[in-house]
Amino acid sequence: MKTYRFTAFEKSGKTLFDEAWEFADDVTAKTQGQQQVEEKGLADQTHRLVNAAGKLILFHS
Numbered sequence: 001m002k003t004y005r006f007t008a009f010e011k012s013g014k015t016l017f018d019e020a021w022e023f024a025d026d027v028t029a030k031t032q033g034q035q036q037v038e039e040k041g042l043a044d045q046t047h048r049l050v051n052a053a054g055k056l057i058l059f060h061s
Contacts (some may be wrong), residue, residue, distance in 0.1 A: 001013070001022040001023065001024060002024070002025065002029075002051065002052060002059065003020050003021070003022055003050050003052055004020070004021045004022070004023055004029050004033065004049055004052070005018070005019075005020060005021075005049070005050050006018075006019050006020075006021050006033065006036075006041045006048070007019075007031075007047065007048055008037075008040075008042045008045045008046065008047040010045065010046075010060065011044065011046070016042065016045060016049065017040070017042065018024065021033065021036065021049070021053045026051060026055070026057055029049060029051065029057050029058075030049075030057050030058060033049045033057060033058050034058060037049075037058070037060075043060070043061075044060075044061070046060060046061050047059070047060050048060075049059060
């Protein structure tokens, strides 16, 4: 499993979530990460998911 960092923000810049998530690979991180974002009710908030190298996997502004 690889570690990814998920962060969600309010419009003001305040951090709502800053969590480490684990997925098998980038493709899985993109699909399952999006599901987790929706489950947490954050699909409309600014958010990002990056891998350990800093590659952007998901982003919404």
